[in-house]
Amino acid sequence: MSYQHAADNWFSAIIIGIITMAVLLNIFRAKAGAQLYIRRISGLDAIDEAIGRSTEMGRPVTMIPGLTAFGVVAVQALTIFKYITKQIAKFATPMRLLTADAAVYAVAQEAIHDAYNEAGRPDLYDPDSVRFLSDRQFAFASGVAGLIQRERVAANFMFGEFYAESLIFAETGNIVGAIQIAGTTSFTQVPFFVVACDYTIIGDEFYATSAYLSREPVLLGSMVGQDIAKFIFLLTIAVGTVASTMLGADHPFIKLLGMPGGWDAFWRHVLGGK
Amino acid sequence: MWRIDTSTTAGQVFIGLIVLGFLAFFVGMIPLMQALPPRGRRLLIGAVTFLAGAIFAAEFFLPVDKKGENWLSPAIEPAQSTLQIINALALGLGTYGLMRLHLRNIVQKRAQWGYSVVLILAFLAMGFFSVWNTLAEKGELPKTGFLNKGFGLLFDNMYIPLDAAMFSLIAFYIFSAAYRAFRIRSIEASILMFTAMTVMIGIVMLGNIISYSWLGLPVEQTPEMEKNPFSPANIAYNLALPRVAYWILQVLNAPVQRAIEFGVGIGGLAMAIRLWLSLERGVT
Numbered sequence: 072m073s074y075q076h077a078a079d080n081w082f083s084a085i086i087i088g089i090i091t092m093a094v095l096l097n098i099f100r101a102k103a104g105a106q107l108y109i110r111r112i113s114g115l116d117a118i119d120e121a122i123g124r125s126t127e128m129g130r131p132v133t134m135i136p137g138l139t140a141f142g143v144v145a146v147q148a149l150t151i152f153k154y155i156t157k158q159i160a161k162f163a164t165p166m167r168l169l170t171a172d173a174a175v176y177a178v179a180q181e182a183i184h185d186a187y188n189e190a191g192r193p194d195l196y197d198p199d200s201v202r203f204l205s206d207r208q209f210a211f212a213s214g215v216a217g218l219i220q221r222e223r224v225a226a227n228f229m230f231g232e233f234y235a236e237s238l239i240f241a242e243t244g245n246i247v248g249a250i251q252i253a254g255t256t257s258f259t260q261v262p263f264f265v266v267a268c269d270y271t272i273i274g275d276e277f278y279a280t281s282a283y284l285s286r287e288p289v290l291l292g293s294m295v296g297q298d299i300a301k302f303i304f305l306l307t308i309a310v311g312t313v314a315s316t317m318l319g320a321d322h323p324f325i326k327l328l329g330m331p332g333g334w335d336a337f338w339r340h341v342l343g344g345k
Numbered sequence: 346m347w348r349i350d351t352s353t354t355a356g357q358v359f360i361g362l363i364v365l366g367f368l369a370f371f372v373g374m375i376p377l378m379q380a381l382p383p384r385g386r387r388l389l390i391g392a393v394t395f396l397a398g399a400i401f402a403a404e405f406f407l408p409v410d411k412k413g414e415n416w417l418s419p420a421i422e423p424a425q426s427t428l429q430i431i432n433a434l435a436l437g438l439g440t441y442g443l444m445r446l447h448l449r450n451i452v453q454k455r456a457q458w459g460y461s462v463v464l465i466l467a468f469l470a471m472g473f474f475s476v477w478n479t480l481a482e483k484g485e486l487p488k489t490g491f492l493n494k495g496f497g498l499l500f501d502n503m504y505i506p507l508d509a510a511m512f513s514l515i516a517f518y519i520f521s522a523a524y525r526a527f528r529i530r531s532i533e534a535s536i537l538m539f540t541a542m543t544v545m546i547g548i549v550m551l552g553n554i555i556s557y558s559w560l561g562l563p564v565e566q567t568p569e570m571e572k573n574p575f576s577p578a579n580i581a582y583n584l585a586l587p588r589v590a591y592w593i594l595q596v597l598n599a600p601v602q603r604a605i606e607f608g609v610g611i612g613g614l615a616m617a618i619r620l621w622l623s624l625e626r627g628v629t
Contacts, residue, residue: 074421076413077406084406087614094615098624141432143616146625173439174432180442199446203439209511221457235515242518256613258605266526267518274605278612289624293615300611 081334082327089303094296101292109294114252114270115283121226121250122158128225131165135215135240136231137255138208141174144256148231149179150281151254153186155228160190167218168201171211176203212236216243229253229268230277233260241267254280391623398621400424444468471499540593547590556585 077084101107125132134155136148152168159166168183170176180201187196204214216239219227227244229237229251237253237260244251245267253264254272264271272280275297282290311328318324323340326333349363350356378386401424404417447461455461474496481488527538546552556562563570563582570579582588619625 074404074413074418076404076409076415078409090611090614091618094618095622098619141435143613143620146620147616150625170439172432173435173437176439176442177435198442199449201442202446203442206436206439207508209508213507213511235512238515238518238522239511242522245522256609258602258609261605263519263522266522275608275612277609278616287626289619289626293619293624297611297615300615301608304607304611 079331080327080329082337083329086303086307090296090300093299093303094293097296097299098289098292101288101295104288105292107288107291107295109279109283109286109291112272112276112279112283114254114272114276115280117250117252117270118155118228118284119158121228121252122155122162122164124250125159125225126162126164130225131167131222132159132226132228133215133219133222133224133244133249134166134168135227135229136168136170136172136175136179137229137233137257138171138211138236139175139231140172141178144232144277145172145175145178147278147281149175149182151230151284152179152228153182154281154284156183156186157190160187160192160195163192163195166200167222167224169211169215169218170201170203171206171208173203173206176201208234208236212239215240219243219247219249223247224249227251229255229264230272230280231255233257233264238263238267244268387623394623395621397424402621470495471504474499543586544590544593547586547588547593552586552590556587 097107122132132155134152136145136152139145139148156166156168166183168179170179180198183201184193184196187193205211215236218224219240220243224244224247227240227249229240230253233240233253233255234257237255237257241251241253241264251268252270252272253268254277255261255264256274256277258274261271261273278297279294281287282294307328311325314322314328315325323333323337327337330336349359351360378389381389400417400420404415404421407415407417409415409418444465447464449455450458450461451465474492477486477492478496480486481492523541526534527541528534546555557564562585563578564585566579566582570576570582573579583592616625
């Protein structure tokens, strides 16, 4: 099997290198004490409000990472859930974390256990509060919907990768009157969450969540690095749009900006066909 | 270099030794991890994470031959298989957790414990017939009428319809969610409703009937229209509902979705860098 390589187009590899450097430099800058700004995200401000409501009503909080397999998205989702659990632990509010991936389940158990320990309430940790329901999409959906209905949850947090089951979760939560906050990297599910949830975190705001909640310098620095990366992409898009309008889509310069073999084609063109 | 010939006895013995070696290594790691102080444990995990990530990064950046491979390329597939093995082990852990919860429900007679009985019976029955069916398909067990009936009843006649029923629920949920979203409460909601109605009507046959049969708008663009883009005929051609719906989807919707994808991709890359270099302190 053949995989993608830097040699396919060195321009893309250079861009990856620049983004990596931007992220790392800003992390070190933030660690050195630079003051970095992060804008207000109302959905994340509402997390504490949702937890407070659950506490007042004495009803549980559910946390759902969707069908996320263990990876970057799952780690981010669990980081958010760990923060929520620490807040929950202060008020002894019951919680349920429901997973569809066994590896996520194993890590979630440890993360939630750690959260209760860090909050100083290890006695409140119940191993049954983190549950693996099923790795089948709609079996998982029916399990989650059933639990939300039976336990009449007061707050429902959905962070991770979601597919067709997203609306089942969100509408069931809506039926029982839960405050719902969702954040997903699956852009096809964003419209469903927008119409069915109280707050929705869109796109890369999902990755900004842990920086926003913890205000850790490493994460804030990383956010600034991401913004620089976005600026580089915007610049590439603008240059590419102008250049393809003026030079035509088949010009070697346009191929350099992203097509496999573009690097070689560009330098052949620059060196006069050699 | 990374492949072992399993057709020979020496190859099979070598594979067996590798498996036993890894097993001994992982079993040995458990007391080591427990004995280490938290800082040492974190350092060890960080080192293993960095090494594992470095293999993939090096494979991407190293020069390749004419076949598009370098000396690390054959190692990628086995590395990915390792992830599958870890997932399979975790699945056992997940199943154990599920069974423990429901057995406790039954033993302690918690509220609605009857559902736990149903779950365990379904789990055992499905597991029994699925394993038998898989082995029968490989020719290692006989394929009897009892197996066909049992597996057919559980999988084809129960699981598949139940799965489809859950999927079908989405249609009703879309209806109720759309009703709430399209209530005209603000200018934004009005724009949303108008745009959604245009797209919905435009992409179904009704859009064609309204535009071409009732309003009599031009179906095709003639060369004269192309030459005069601001001619009334060309404007009328572009105002047909199917074309407006297509324009909304391709010109307004697609770039926004791509922008979100860019953001998600960059966020994922930054997160991966933090995890690789053990800079992330979330769940690690």
